[in-house]
Amino acid sequence: MNLSRAIYRVYFIAIVLGKNLPCPVIYENSYFEEIISDGLTNLISLQNNLKSVTLRSDTIYSETNFTTSSLTKSSLTLTKLKIIQYYISLSFISMFTNLQELILSFDINNSFIDFNQYITFSQLRVLKFLFACPRVETLIGFLEINGKNLTEFYVGDHDNTLNLAIAKFCPNLKILFTIFEGNELETLKVILNSCQYLENIRVWCNDGYLNDKKFLDVLVKHSPKNFYELEIYYCSPSEILPDELEKFFISWKSRAPQKSLSLIIFNDNNETFSLDMKNMEIIKKYMETGLIKKFESKKYNFHEF
Secondary structure (H helix, E strand, O other), X not given: OOHHHHOOOOOEEEEEEOOOOOOOOOOOOXXXXXXXXXXXXXXXXXXXXXXXXXXXXXXXXXOXXXXXXXXXXXXXXXXXXXXXXXXXXXXXXXXXXXOOEEEEEOOOHHHHOOOOOOXXXXXXXXXXXXXXXXXXXXXXXXXXXXXXXXXXXXXOOOOHHHHHHHHHHOOOOOEEEOOOEOOOHHHHHHHHHHOOOOOEEEEEEOOOEEOHHHHHHHHHHHOOOOOOEEEEEEOOOOOOOHHHHHHHHXXXXXXXXXOOEEEEEEEOOOOOOOOOHHHHHHHHHHHHOOOEEEEEEEEOOHHHO
């Protein structure tokens, strides 16, 4: 079947490399998964209005034969690019000058050798590095150019210098996931005070990362007025006591303006953040009063993001 003749209008493409994948299936206005072939490459090269492209490999270090030049016609229309374990030179990203969302997920930092810190993406709003990320100096340089436009930033690696750069170069963030070690509460304060549009933050707690009680103390005192959603990934059991949790909610209730809180707890065992029933009773109490508008406890899944 000649794919390039059969289908001429595709807006969203997902290319998945791996074994035992099905035959080509392509949907207009949707996604398709495919082992790379000349027909598919030709099909892509004919498109001039692609909006979203996903490149994913289900096997580590699989060889790729996708020709990025086939996306040239979509260089001005593509607004979302997602690359998941698809080991390919990242230099081609610079052609997508109107990119609004960029999601990169690799296990090793060397995957970012060709990541260009000097690219200007004036429309970029969402930037996510799910696991490894570029060298800190490179990423900071990228944020210095593009950080002011970001409303959502996700970095799955830790560096205190990077966190300080987030505070400096990303003042318009609404959603942030980054990692703090236990002794970096002051850096957290700097971010909360600098990112005045922040509405949501996701952090890791305990086991060498932020202590949950100290984190909540800082959050209630320093988070911006529009902040309302808190997501905590517990690396070890919660250390907060029931009276400490109650104190946090009392303090949150006295904030002005008052905003109901969404609380999402992630862990590896799909359990609630504390086996202490008293903590759960406190949460239920403040859900009934409306102070907590949403509470959820679920297993953490990196690939959700």
